Amino acid sequence: MKKRTVADRGADGSERPRHCADGMPNTTMEVHVMHKSIRTPHADTRRRAAGGELIGSQEANGTHAWRGIRYAQAPTGPLRWRAPQPASAWDGVFHALAHGPMAPQYAGLLAPVPAKLYGRIVGDEDCLSLNIFAPAWASDAVPAGVQRRPVMVWIHGGGNAVGTAASYDAARNYAAHDGMVVVTVNYRLGVLGWFRHPALHEADSGTAEERSGNFGTLDLIAALRWVRDNIAAFGGDPGCVTIFGESAGGQNVLTLLASPLAAGLFQRAIAQSPVAETFSVHEATERNDLPLESQRTSAREVVARLWTAAGKAPDVDAADQALHATPATDLATWLRSLKPEELLSVFKPGSVGICLSPRPVRDGVVLPLDPLPEVFRHGAWNRVPVIIGSNRDEYRTFLADKPEHVRLLFGKLPLLRDRAEYITESNFYSQAWRSLHVEEPADAMLAGGHADVWTYRFDWDEAPAVPFVRPDILLGAAHGMEMAFAFRDTAGELDIFGINTSSNRAGRRAVAQAMGDAWTSFARVGVPRLSGDAQWQRRTHGMAAETLLIDSPAGGGLRMAGVRQDIASLKASLRLSPQVSSGESRCRIYARVFLWSPLFAGLGSEQEYAELGREFGCAQPASVFRQLTEV
Template structure:
């Protein structure tokens, strides 16, 4: 029983925020292969033959280490080296709290891990000798993966691009980028002499990703990749970053297709990033000034918040900067409180700074031909995104013997999951797609529906988790070996269907990378994935990605969503007979959305939810 309980616990943890399906459980013999020698602009590298038969090169620096004076500065190109660099090991993960979803050691839960010296990438390419690397028009498409993890945990090392590279002759690049308070931090004291507009933006993570794309432009040809055909793709926070790159002027021309898997277009304002939470225009939890308060109290330089604010007001900008830069990376991170289950941080991230990213509504940019980096796009979500998060909610799921899950109320669990996932589909896929479709033809949308997990210890995982957040990633990478514990979701019984679906998804993703449209896949034998059609509600909108046993891959117009439509549906749903039931859904939407907020909750729907205060919602009855 303890063994099975650990399996179920590992399932929840390992799948969250995009780690699902990409842990390097497949054993690789990382033996230097002389045939893998390639010469980049910074120097020669040599890698090894990976588990799927591709060549792999790990831990290649794409920027100078952002340490010392380069902390909270825009990234700079990496320095050159002499000789041949043995690229057999991943570079350090960026500073973060440990968690299984980040793939890092959890033995010291709550204690920081990683390094500020973390701007490294990994390359997977078809295996050929150095003399046989293709050139010119024979070069392979490039696919750059941007990992998820709430922009506060994760690493590119979790994702094995070898199968995708070897099967479809593409070059897959997985990257690190600064996360948490090192990737997203704005404060007036850091905008002094010697800084430029990018240093002052606070969007260091986006700038890191752009720097990695500049590296790809300048170096991927050495690996057989085509710098004129680069696809960016990412999941969750990584997909949010894909949307941001579509909006970032500095990224123009560095990529030529984009795929957003379960993303969003959320940004924080400058006020949210910097202000105190009780200012007239309030900052968010863990804004830069609130973090400074916490640091001063932790250092016993101030007894409480009021004293810390007074001390800050008396400090010069130079003194504040010196104080911040004098802190170690771990001391800074420990000013934040991680979420116990996943190590993520609640803090402002992705700033509408007016330099790296626009200050106004991103959706308006998507309706203008000159408003964004207009390239072919695939966007999509999973049918039951939020079941992953509900599965960890003790108000919804009880644990026998503290671990084995049982639903408290299956009906309310399913309803909450349905509405939250519909809202995610609206805000993260359908509405951006409809907006972009007004200015371009190549906009493709999917919904991932696979839900064939087994029963374990009487728990029906296909119902409890289904097509949950992050579960599409192993299908895209063709890498299902998550290790002994997490493999509980991949059984012998569901193997034929998931391998067939994975083959189709890998083929669609690769065909999109080759030509800018998924079409019928690389072999031309799959159902035709048509572009989103804005002409009429009944015209094709998106493809459903599922196994043959559940209807297979197919186009549909049924199930398109808008945020307004989802909110309106709550009032007319006969499965929600009471106002308390309706407010449960509105409460859930606040918790999983940045566009429907706590301020909207009291007046939500026709009757509002003031009678069920948000912070005291009666979950028990």
């Protein structure tokens, strides 16, 4: 294995990230959309990894691809809810031509399946595979030594409940345009990925890592170890790895930054629209009577629901009592006997199939005991250069299909009930997301003495202004919108919102070039570089313009601006903002954002709500404004 070189030191004696091999971009190659077809093995893709010899395919854009490579054994049967085990070697030549199965999940927009399957449970527990894309090198011309290329490892999002790496083949654009080696990863999701029940610990005599319940996190660490040990065979530099992900993928980037088990496995990190949320051991294990369904997904609660669904008890309270008297070995055996469909059936899916299920646990082994901002502020973490940011209209993705805001024409076309109210309410949601999940962790890193932090806000909002539907307003710069641009996708391969048109093509190309240049230069040298005269400055305390705004030339282009805002000032602006039309609107927004949203629950209180109501003459209880679905 290639030994990692030490970072250079600056004039102040601090470590600076070393530059990775350039990998000159192929600027003459046109990127095309890959249509579904039968892939055939290509002789130039023959490589040897730890498990044996494998062969991949040549892509439409001229790059090479290897799909469905196991990085760990199938986590099924006795290996369910165990740490990932090294993959077994294979006989002969493995044809790495098809994506591995997605993790079990409710099918929706993020699962590449026909729309007729939406709402059904799809996927397979045998999901621990990864995909590799690289420039088209012949077998005897793969870069070696200092010529190896930077590696970018993509972690897909989906609330840690849905999604698959198979949806992100657009990542191959980095190989075609920038000479990168790109890896996309599948990992366990939902109740199979994060589940900390004491019976499993007692029955299995599990390791400290297994007792954590952070199986999805352990999968990602195993994938990064596989990359470290094998990526050189594909021309990648194991000492120059950038992890990046969006939404829950961004959350997983943050947890990998915090995990001591991930130390040394990556050298840069990009968190796009992350969630900086983790759960204590008590929250992850014990039942509670909190009002939000998303707060009642502890291991004991889930098992009580399963016990009830199986007809073993009349209700979850009776089930919980019975389960405390059930021998651990019997309970663990029963849990492992259940089909994934049965495990998922006790969760209610929301937007794009996301169901609010168990998530990362602060166990003290895989993840520190403190919340992520506290770890970044005071603790030991993997201090590598970090880009972190969000989209201006982040939360509209989760409001655009909700009956509180839209009615469906012919059961399909969403029509806004009140555009002004929708814009105002979504702005508070989106700013709360940024304040809690971007500003707070970024400033915590600075407070802990880490200087290499860059923040951004994605502002592109040039979806077509279709009459009545108005996707430009309905979506704006919505959650997930930036991914296609970051992947340099101007051909529409990742146009998940269906908003690409000839009229917005020029702006899309400008933003895609800017983001692609910034992301790949960061992967090479640890500093994001922009074309032209624009400069992306590091974030610092007291900086007036601390964040890069990313937009098309028509929307203002690339520019630094001051957008930092904490939750206290956001609440103050709710009281004072002239955009809020009435006292009832102020109360409604407060209740929905700070009391009933699963991302911000605990940031508000009934007392604060009552004070707001008295000030603005709103006598309705907060429960009146509760949304029908939480996600």
